[in-house]
């Protein structure tokens with residue numbers, strides 16, 4: 001199964017938060033600014049959960065998901081949201097931007113994600129605090145530089161990485177790869 005995290009991978013929640021509150025871009029995972037944490041800023045204005053733009057990886061990921069589902073390669077979106085309001089808003093964001101994934105969203109903590117992965121799965125993530133990076137590929141972000149693991153630095157690199165995974169595990173060739 002191919003699994004995508006949502007925030008930092010598909011949805012640019014951080015960019016929306018920084019724009020909304022005129023904040024500097026977070027350079028670290030545990031972000032504080034003027035005494036407030038990342039989560040404090042997110043809770044200040046929940047509308048950004050709906051208005052956040054897709055990331056630069058979105059179009060490539062969308063194309064991959066469409067192709068995978070067309071040949072019954074299983075795909076899911078796994079996201080950690082800290083309360084049910086964020087879960088509902090995240091479902092709405094996906095319904096707006098990636099409706100093919102309605103019904104494929106699961107809410108899991110980082111630990112739950114790792115515990116749920118099987119040897120044939122691939123998880124696309126940006127979180128540097130996971131307890132294992134087996135079966136994980138990280139989207140390269142300034143806040144996850146400390147982790148040594150599989151990593152991609154552009155949408156084209158991600159497409160190539162996933163194409164190799166799909167060929168190896170499913171014998172399935174992505175278009176254009």
Ligand SMILES: [Mg+2]
Pocket residue numbers: 005006007008009125126127
């Ligand atoms: Mg994330």
